[in-house]
Amino acid sequence: MFHKEGQKIIITTFFLVVAAVLVAQYYIDVEWIRFAVQIAALFLLIAILQFFRNPKRLVSPNFDEILAPVDGKVVVIEEVDEPEYFKERRKQVSIFMSPTNVHVTRYPASGTVTYSKYHPGKYLVAWHPKSSTDNERTTIILHTPKFGEIGYRQIAGAMARRIVNYAEEGEQVTQGEDSGFIKFGSRVDLLLPLDCDITVKLNQKVVGARTCIASVRPLDD
Structure with a gap:
């Protein structure tokens, strides 16, 4: 689950990454450069997702x-x-x-x-x-x-x-x-x-x- 504060950033990053992957696929002829651009874009998306992760942690309140x-x-x-x-x-x-x-x-x-x-x-x-x-x-x-x-x-x-x-x-x-x-x-x-x-x-x-x-x-x- 992801925190609500990251919703806009995650959506924006997702579409930018998809665009970068597609542009690289169709417009970059050198294979290693195309591959590097696509991997970098996917790495950016993974980094944003992990930053805004929001693990649920159930707590039994302890006043002490x-x-x-x-x-x-x-x-x-x-x-x-x-x-x-x-x-x-x-x-x-x-x-x-x-x-x-x-x-x-x-x-x-x-x-x-x-x-x-x-x-x-x-x-x-x-x-x-x-x-x-x-x-x-x-x-x-x-x-x-x-x-x-x-x-x-x-x-x-x-x-x-x-x-x-x-x-x-x-x-x-x-x-x-x-x-x-x-x-x-x-x-x-x-x-x-x-x-x-x-x-x-x-x-x-x-x-x-x-x-x-x-x-x-x-x-x-």
Whole structure:
């Protein structure tokens, strides 16, 4: 299954590829050149299809866990001063998505959307330290039953040119449901309470709506 955000691009690419294959077949006489053009066109279509894939992932919501909002690799685990909404220290876990990853963003927890804001910005590479504050991005805050308020931030990368965010303030959302999409390379930052337990490590590969990023710290800790 493919994400709805890719529908127009997939259809357009399909017709362009068909046209390229037919033009090459009838107008390019040199066999190896004709074959190379046709293979390149088909490769482009396959690349677009795999980028917009949207695998279904059924989730039994767990209020004690924060799940990965996206597929990718953990590139940052640190405490930061969050200036936009919390205005206090938070644990930040950042997940980098390469163009080959599934780019669907999913709600990391169930709760109520209390804040959702889009910020235009630059297109620094997604792993740049200033990408969290300087790049095009959206900030979403969820009020959850066990963690209180948590945040996540969709950040455009050097290749990304459009962030799609479905979260609306006041909306009740469910862990694992589709919350948006980032086109062509990006990163997502999770902004979590200091008293939660981070359950992933740097450079670990995570799967959206599958991998536990953080859990509630036991009361006796």
